[in-house]
Amino acid sequence: MFKKYIRLNILIVKYLISLFILLLLASCNYFDYSVPDKEIIKSSSWSSNDQPPSYPECESLELTEQNKCFIESIEKKNNNIF
Numbered sequence: 001m002f003k004k005y006i007r008l009n010i011l012i013v014k015y016l017i018s019l020f021i022l023l024l025l026a027s028c029n030y031f032d033y034s035v036p037d038k039e040i041i042k043s044s045s046w047s048s049n050d051q052p053p054s055y056p057e058c059e060s061l062e063l064t065e066q067n068k069c070f071i072e073s074i075e076k077k078n079n080n081i082f
Contacts, residue, residue: 046052046067058069 048063052063052067053070054066055070055073058066058073061069
């Protein structure tokens with residue numbers, strides 16, 4: 001009786017290990033894709049409908065100037081750090 005349980009447990013463990021290896025080998029192949037560069041550039045560019053990010057010192061400016069002010073503020077902060 002005891003030998004039956006040992007055989008059953010060994011069989012279950014073999015199946016679980018086989019299933020794990022099978023899932024491990026097949027898991028990441030479904031998500032491997034790349035986005036074209038043109039699509040990335042198009043979706044990351046600013047349009048006239050977008051509100052640019054802003055610092056408090058840039059909020060009183062018009063939208064076109066806010067974007068320039070934001071870029072300059074980031075550049076200044078990076079230059080101060082580095």
